[in-house]
Amino acid sequence: MIKSSLYFLFCIAALYSSPFARCQSVHSSLEVEQEKDAFFIKRIHEEALASNGAYDLLTNLIKASGGHRLSGTSNYDRGAAFVEEALSKIGFEHISTQPCDVVRWARGEDDAVHIIHANGAHESIPAVALGNSGHSDDKAVEGEVVIFYHIDSVDTYKGDLTGKIAFFARPFDQKLINTFRAYSGAVAQRVFGPNKAAKRGAIATIVRSMASNLDDHPHTGVTIFEDGVDPIPAMAISTLAAERLEHMITEGLLRVSVKSSSGEIGITSDDNVIGELSGSDYPDEIILAGGHLDSWDIGDGAHDDGSGCAHVMEAFRLLLDTGYKPKRTWRCVLFANEENGLAGGLEYARLSNERKEFHLAAIESDAGGFTPKAFSFVAQDSLVNYMKAINRIWPLLEAYSLDIQFTGSGADISPLKSQGGLLIGFRPDPQRYFDFHHSTNDNLSNVNPRELNLGAAAIASLIYLIDKYGL
Amino acid sequence: MIKSSLYFLFCIAALYSSPFARCQSVHSSLEVEQEKDAFFIKRIHEEALASNGAYDLLTNLIKASGGHRLSGTSNYDRGAAFVEEALSKIGFEHISTQPCDVVRWARGEDDAVHIIHANGAHESIPAVALGNSGHSDDKAVEGEVVIFYHIDSVDTYKGDLTGKIAFFARPFDQKLINTFRAYSGAVAQRVFGPNKAAKRGAIATIVRSMASNLDDHPHTGVTIFEDGVDPIPAMAISTLAAERLEHMITEGLLRVSVKSSSGEIGITSDDNVIGELSGSDYPDEIILAGGHLDSWDIGDGAHDDGSGCAHVMEAFRLLLDTGYKPKRTWRCVLFANEENGLAGGLEYARLSNERKEFHLAAIESDAGGFTPKAFSFVAQDSLVNYMKAINRIWPLLEAYSLDIQFTGSGADISPLKSQGGLLIGFRPDPQRYFDFHHSTNDNLSNVNPRELNLGAAAIASLIYLIDKYGL
CATH class of the missing domain: 3.50.30.30 (Glucose Oxidase; domain 1)
Structure with a gap:
């Protein structure tokens, strides 16, 4: 089975690579490297689907938090405790939290x-x-x-x-x-x-x-x-x-x-939760992937943004379980209070700027757990061609391609803009998201496991390419 | 709102057209034509979404047939009567049926x-x-x-x-x-x-x-x-x-x-149902779009293949309602007995060959009512570049692109292969199809209206391009 899959991939690769060869001066060594990357990315996707890891993480997050994760609630705290433990299991060396003031509003x-x-x-x-x-x-x-x-x-x-x-x-x-x-x-x-x-x-x-x-x-x-x-x-x-x-x-x-x-009942504190792994070659270049841990309270926040949390944790898990060692510093960030204040994203950026950090790339998943369709970028012009090159990897994967778009990133990472790195939003298929968003229907039964798992693989693939090649 | 959408499309078009301009000798008149096509296709997509036409057709088909449309049942006959009437309302001039022998198997x-x-x-x-x-x-x-x-x-x-x-x-x-x-x-x-x-x-x-x-x-x-x-x-x-x-x-x-x-209880007859509209310029070049009307009996056949039937009927409806006049002959074919015999597809091809017809292109939708992802082709090499050119239209549409694949078409149209035309399979996102396929869950509640409607628009767009430009 593996052999025939590989053969199939070669055929498809040959089919797609010819037009690029005509249009651009592609070194053959780069082509070999691109094939290696395509195989690695294919393996990541297969592991994501076979393991069902993102879906299991989402299921367990919702179970641990008791459903939703509204800012300032004990549900949020239980969710945060769950992801702290999950990040540790995934293999992050440094797990930390950042408290931030949030408004406690009660229904x-x-x-x-x-x-x-x-x-x-x-x-x-x-x-x-x-x-x-x-x-x-x-x-x-x-x-x-x-x-x-x-x-x-x-x-x-x-x-x-x-x-x-x-x-x-x-x-x-x-x-x-x-x-x-x-x-x-x-x-x-x-x-x-x-x-x-x-x-x-x-x-x-x-x-x-x-x-x-x-x-x-x-x-x-x-x-x-x-x-x-x-x-x-x-x-x-x-x-x-x-x-x-x-x-x-x-x-x-x-x-x-x-x-x-309903109404506000005061100010309390919620934690951003952060897993970090230092890079071997460029430890000062941070690659962040994050989602927001908080949610509204009438559903379970399964798509918004439990899926994003599961995506980014599973993305790093997939890479680390292959034995891949980060060249750059990796951070998995689960942000507090995106829904009604953005306190988590603002506090994270404030502390990062205070420490004069540089986020080479920050990727946010906050658009649901559907089949991957695109990544969108907030990027300087010079990065456009780079992203197009990266994007050539996906057509090599059977029945699955991604687009590049240049239309925003994510709420939690947007305060990092002043650092000048690449801000990236993961864009899954958007057709069903607003059927569920912020309603009682945003629950696990409306998340398809395969669609969710593919999102984790897409994000893992992008982390891998940016980590390996830089920008 | 329209104005800003158009402006947005222009910006995106400009963004995407530059690499093609570098790689290929594109006449500026073709570029203008391509922009016109992109606007027309955008309009088709907007009408498909705003009208909810494919979803309404599917809902009414299931209601009219009484649920499933198993070969040889009165449910099938009621489904066939519904589509005859629907094809007439859509504007087909000639509605006909082709009886074919089918095995009646009863659960x-x-x-x-x-x-x-x-x-x-x-x-x-x-x-x-x-x-x-x-x-x-x-x-x-x-x-x-x-x-x-x-x-x-x-x-x-x-x-x-x-x-x-x-x-x-x-x-x-x-x-x-x-x-x-x-x-x-x-x-x-x-x-x-x-x-x-x-x-x-x-x-x-x-x-x-x-x-x-x-x-x-x-x-x-x-x-x-x-x-x-x-x-x-x-x-x-x-x-x-x-x-x-x-x-x-x-x-x-x-x-x-x-x-x-369970067991066979004899041979009976089911009808293929066909709507036809003669082409003004090339009446001998037939463009067919079809799905199969029969289904299994334990669900409603909402995805398999009620969605395909709704897709193709709505695709022609969308085109005709703009006032577009076919240059080539259009046929909308709802095939009998795909699930347990293929009698409909075989009989259609037999009669077509007997009449020495030529199907320039035959498109089948039989992979569910999900977000469009690709068209697959059975094509001679010379057609590959043509299909690539057609495929350039889709990236102009916001948040939505299609791929081309060269891996099969559809069961019902495959017997037309000997005519040498282009056989095309519509390939929506495949992640959820086999959660529902052939089970009691293949019902309307598992079809998302927007996803289904977009499929009709994608098929309409391809019919339009082939009708306008030929192959």
Whole structure:
């Protein structure tokens, strides 16, 4: 079986290498090296699939933390303890933690949104509070509903919002192939809408979930109130409920009620968890791969970002288990508090800059555990050709190729930009991510083991190439 | 929003076009044409996603047929009636059917496999009869179980299989990136194992399901008995049951029982359904896109091959709804009886050859409704460069690229090979297909609408390019 696989790979390699040979002056020694790399990367992928290692790590992380890993909770602490032990088993020499201040926001137990029908009857619709949402003093607030399709419309609204409830109804743009662009196009209403409405006197806000499917599951996520603005209740409603409510408003519905006991309960401390292994040849060049350990609380954070945590831990495990010795310093970083503050990423960069470190490359996985599709880069022009060369490795792998994109990296690693290294985002297939993201459906049953395992292999392959060749 | 998308596309186009400009002598008029094509293809993709058309077609097909579409059943006939009407609505001028003889095989109602413990206790394990399986005369047959990991081991088996039960236990090779290769590597035991065992005197066979996951759902599929060999009961057991049984055999388990009332009940007739639209410029050059309408009976055949049927119908719908007029003759073909006989594909090719037709290109979608990854081709060398040129269109689409492969096309279109045209297989992401394939889980809830819709757009784009430019 192995023999025939190798033969197949040779055939494919020959098939694909010819056009490059025509276009570029490729030394034959480089071709040999490229073949060696392709075999190594193929082996990494096979081990990732056969061992099921990333999926086992994710399963055990969720089990250890008790489900979600919301900032400031004991679930988070148990998750952190699990990854400390896992990093040690994987073979990292130095395991450390970095405490960072995080806001502890707690979800109320009987948060609800009700449609108030013309006859006075109340009807509950699927709703969850947004992170940082304020509370309604343990009783429901009730008011006329005013619909907005763009947050700027709040500024230009000619009426009086005082005592009313703002409904941000902008849908996810289904026609975009890249769901992350659809999400970006709609998410401002969730992040900034409630604050704008509060400043105009609204007593609560409801927001259509930023989701790629139509169902009854509301999707939470962060909302931000400016200093000096008292947080009002800010609730996400499901996409189906939003469509129905929108329709009822056109039919004359005017009033809804919102009840929430969610709110901030103080500042606490969560840890970034870091595994480090010194490089033999260039110890001052750090290669980081990371994800964020925290998650929202209504699912298990299986895709966001349990998958990223599993990806990066398993990526290093795959490389170390082959016996490969790092030439550069490797760091696996599980960041705290990405979801509602970015305290972990900011603290990591602050300390790194203080120590005058240099991250040659930082890779973040925070887009789910789906089949690998691409890596995106924040890179200087001079690096573009290098990344194209690296990218030639993947077409050698049967039924699987990656693209390069130049459109961002990851939230947690973005504060490292000033160090001038390469920032890289792992981009798996984005079609299903926003079906699950920040909802109760972000659980293990919606993660496919093979898809997740392939992500770990793709990240391991990129770490290997950057470690071996530098930039 | 449109404006900014177009600007983005221009930027990406510029980014990607430069290396091609360096490598190849590309006329600027061709570049302009390529940009026009890219915009058209982008529009097709956006319409596919926004309309949800492929998913609606699939939903309605399953509803109309009443679930599955097993050969020779009234379900199949209802499915055929639905697609006839759908093809007419899409805008095909000539709708026709081609009757073909198919074997009507019927599943028994109380088929079962039992482990017989040492103390005589019977324990049922998840099992389903394979298509074409014989029956056990309405009572269970019981015997010593003999395990085989390769069908050839039956030939070299030194013992006597008479009165025994052969267990084909070869697992799906998880380490292969392409699950279709893993399937191919194991499927012979299901297709040919029972026949070999019957010829050596075995009274029944059980086969480990060809599945990419470990669960309790057995996967059916065809098995073939030679003329003159009496079909014996041939049952698929779930992957978890197979692993457990394998373990128990090493612990000393010797006996299992198999009961089945499945079997052939005669020959009947099913229709291929064909929509045709004559080409304005080259009416004698046929471009076919097809899938198979029949399915196995224990799920709804949502991926296999309801998705393919939805893909190809929606692909033509997308093109025709833009007002595009075919230069070549288009045929949308929904084939009968792919699963247990290929009668539809063979009859279609026989009639086509009789009429001395020429299929310039035939595209089949029969690998599930997942995110598009590639088209594979059976092509002469001269076509390789052409396909590479076509393939340059996709990188212009954000977050989405396709590969070209040269590894087969589709079962139903393969009999057209002698006409010398291009045979093309649509290859979506293969990671999840064999979790569902031929099992009760092959239902609508495991099809993601966006992934399915993108497949229709990819196929529409390829039809468009071949129709416009020829080969």
